[in-house]
Amino acid sequence: MVSFLKEGPVVAIDGPAGTGKSSVTHRLAQRLGFVHIDTGALYRAVAFLTLKRDPSRDHVIKSACEVVESVHFEVQSVAGAVYRIFADGEDLTDRIRTSEVSAMSSQVAAIAQVRSVLLELQRSLGFRGRVILEGRDIGTVVFPHADVKFFLTANLEERAKRRLLELEASGLELPSFEKMKAQILSRDEGDFNRVLAPLKQASDAIEIDTSTLSLDEVVEMMEHRIRKILKL
Numbered sequence: 001m002v003s004f005l006k007e008g009p010v011v012a013i014d015g016p017a018g019t020g021k022s023s024v025t026h027r028l029a030q031r032l033g034f035v036h037i038d039t040g041a042l043y044r045a046v047a048f049l050t051l052k053r054d055p056s057r058d059h060v061i062k063s064a065c066e067v068v069e070s071v072h073f074e075v076q077s078v079a080g081a082v083y084r085i086f087a088d089g090e091d092l093t094d095r096i097r098t099s100e101v102s103a104m105s106s107q108v109a110a111i112a113q114v115r116s117v118l119l120e121l122q123r124s125l126g127f128r129g130r131v132i133l134e135g136r137d138i139g140t141v142v143f144p145h146a147d148v149k150f151f152l153t154a155n156l157e158e159r160a161k162r163r164l165l166e167l168e169a170s171g172l173e174l175p176s177f178e179k180m181k182a183q184i185l186s187r188d189e190g191d192f193n194r195v196l197a198p199l200k201q202a203s204d205a206i207e208i209d210t211s212t213l214s215l216d217e218v219v220e221m222m223e224h225r226i227r228k229i230l231k232l
Helices: 021-032 040-053 059-072 097-110 114-124 138-142 156-169 179-194 215-230
Strands: 009-014 037-039 073-078 081-087 131-135 149-154 204-207
Touching: 009 021, 009 138, 009 215, 021 037, 021 131, 021 215, 037 114, 040 114, 059 097, 059 114, 073 114, 081 149, 081 179, 081 215, 097 179, 114 131, 114 138, 114 204, 131 138, 138 149, 149 215, 156 179, 204 215
Parallel strands: 009 131, 009 149, 037 131, 149 204
Antiparallel strands: 073 081
């Protein structure tokens, strides 16, 4: 069992898909000199490998459990600020952002055995100190005693636009706007309503609606709060 003691400040950023967590966290990490850890990427990696093992999706739970028990996952830093996800030495970081993987990651995240294994890895990353972790249960489950917590929200239309821009920038096939909205709603349904560690705002988290704010505006607002709370 890992304790909640940590070597340095931990910032937790939670929220549903498309609210800007990754972009904001990456920018904040650069400006503060913290390490950015995308915990959701771990679930995406498991989802990616589950789909490879079970393309028919007939035995998702069995396949996902086999993946987390047999595959060695590593999170390695690049340029001192960004972490990349490796599975048995293979870099999966640029292969786990598809809509198909997103949908599957919500399913595997609801599996107790998967969450148990990845929880310990996420906490071990946070214990390195001076980190910003983004995900869906960082401030409620992974690090309930994080020094600073944020919960990002945005309206559905804006979230769909952002996800489409992300896919376009990655050169991936784009679904229609309506299909993207449906995919996000489906992901929300799984995230908010799963029995294990559902997505919800921590009681002491600072909520920010990013719908009408630019990336710079959100970063400035959050950086100000972090520096004030941590006295940086």
